[in-house]
């Protein structure tokens with residue numbers, strides 16, 4: 001069942017990144033207090049990297065027990081290990097190298113020079129198997145119930161590497177698939193599918209900047225998920241859109257939160 005999106009609009013992208021980082025710290029600390037551990041799915045892209053940089057700069061980051069945090073990725077550009085355009089490379093630079101994570105809990109998606117070579121389908125299947133192995137009986141499926149799964153929203157409404165009308169966004173069975181011919185470089189990618197995304201307790205969609213305004217308006221105005229993949233991304237207990245004023249500028253007035261209208 002889909003959860004209705006809640007919207008929070010911040011003044012600008014810097015404040016949005018700082019507020020989202022503060023929100024994420026609280027969410028992780030709460031999960032670790034109640035269950036002893038937490039799991040987060042990271043996103044690539046400008047807004048995701050901005051959030052990670054804000055988290056790295058936040059003194060309250062030390063409230064997190066980094067050794068009891070599992071990190072996963074929503075998608076990856078299928079490039080060689082260490083390539084600057086890989087989402088994990090950018091995440092390491094923005095945050096991961098600065099905090100005491102347990103390397104066994106950092107679940108990067110395979111690289112194109114890894115054990116599966118250039119076989120992106122095999123890489124996707126391997127990541128699906130890793131997710132399945134991490135899922136417990138309480139998760140009711142082949143994917144852990146992530147505490148928070150973050151998704152940067154692309155100007156074309158893509159999330160993760162689910163692009164409008166491409167086969168990956170139509171996937172209803174597999175949890176991870178290879179993507180060919182992505183309209184945004186690089187063309188070959190690995191991505192979680194909508195069923196895997198929807199296993200998360202909370203899904204947070206990040207959209208900051210004028211170039212995200214049309215995408216946010218389309219996805220939040222009842223578009224179909226095949227045409228607007230962001231419209232199909234929701235969590236089991238919460239779906240949160242974190243926007244800045246520029247990205248919210250084309251939202252129908254009926255959706256714009258009263259406090260910021």
Ligand SMILES: O=C1O[C@H](COP(=O)(O)O)[C@@H](O)[C@H](O)[C@H]1O
Nearest residue numbers: 043044045046047152153154160
């Ligand atoms: O390629 C990707 O793009 C999206 C959005 O990126 P942005 O720079 O427009 O914010 C991102 O969510 C995804 O993880 C990434 O691989």
